[in-house]
Amino acid sequence: MLTYKLFSNSRYRSDRPEDLIRRFRTQLNPRIAVSVDMISTGTDIKPLECLVFMRAVRSSGYFEQMIGRGVRTINPEDLRAVTGDADAKTHFIIVDAVGVYESVKTDSQALSGDPSTPPEPNGAPPRDHNQILDDVSVDQVLNTGFTPQSSTQVTRVIHAFKQFIDQNMDDLSALQILCERPGAQGKLTVDSLNKLEESLQQHSNGLTCESLWFAYQNRFPNKVRGSFEWRTDIISIIRFAMGYTFFLDPFSAIVNRKFEEWITGKAFTQEQREWLEMVRDHIATSLDIRMSDFELAPFAELGNGAKVYQLFGDDLDNILTDLTEKLVS
Incomplete structure (x- = not known):
């Protein structure tokens, strides 16, 4: 499931679901794969560059399967399509946020005995573990500020x-x-x-x-x-x-303002503007745009360099140079 949150100052002005989905598929960021912890569901997890553990893993077999997602190889061209400065996948990164590596893990074992026979009660009688919640009192801020x-x-x-x-x-x-x-x-x-x-x-x-x-x-x-x-x-x-x-302000916010100043009064089609917005986002993170960049995401999936030249023709170089100088100055 994909949740796309819109902010009032979002650079994207369209809230149509198809536009949001298209931008998520074609733009470089965000590049986040969310995987549930049910490997047997049959979901195909693509090769990962970073594996993040956010909950405890008790099964050694399950743990090895999770690591296996990270060691999957990827074609260098496919990798460069999402990570432009990478030559090849030589390693992957593990972020262990909950101490999975240090925790004790057990091997899964088959159940023995008759599964239809309920276990005999053992230990002391169960106690009431219900918590008493205060739904009446209203929380109040006692103090705000920074410590010395x-x-x-x-x-x-x-x-x-x-x-x-x-x-x-x-x-x-x-x-x-x-x-x-x-x-x-x-x-x-x-x-x-x-x-x-x-x-x-x-x-x-x-x-x-x-x-x-x-x-x-x-x-x-x-x-x-x-x-x-x-x-x-x-x-x-x-x-x-x-x-x-x-x-x-974030540099991207400054770039967005300069972009609106630059494009105001210029006659571009809707498709040309969408490509210029992708160029703007690329410059906000790379400070430059080259023809070779159009062979990478998100441009590659929409037609790469041939498409952008078809849209802007012989004016392309002058437009890119002028836009870059305006946004980075």
């Missing part, structure tokens, strides 16, 4: 980040561009953001984009709009930290 420990941690995170910016300005091109340093050359790329993120974690003892977002959200709750979504949100974080923006 959390406030101190927020201050340390923000200070460490500003210190990182000052000390690494000369070495990281992404910082020079985002901080509008005179003489900064080139443009923002995913590679430059990756180097920035790696340097940030090394410098600040594992500081991440998520922890920075949380810190600024706690310090400036009225200025942070939305939640952390993608690693490109570091762009928004740096601009907010340097005082270039008054609000801290």
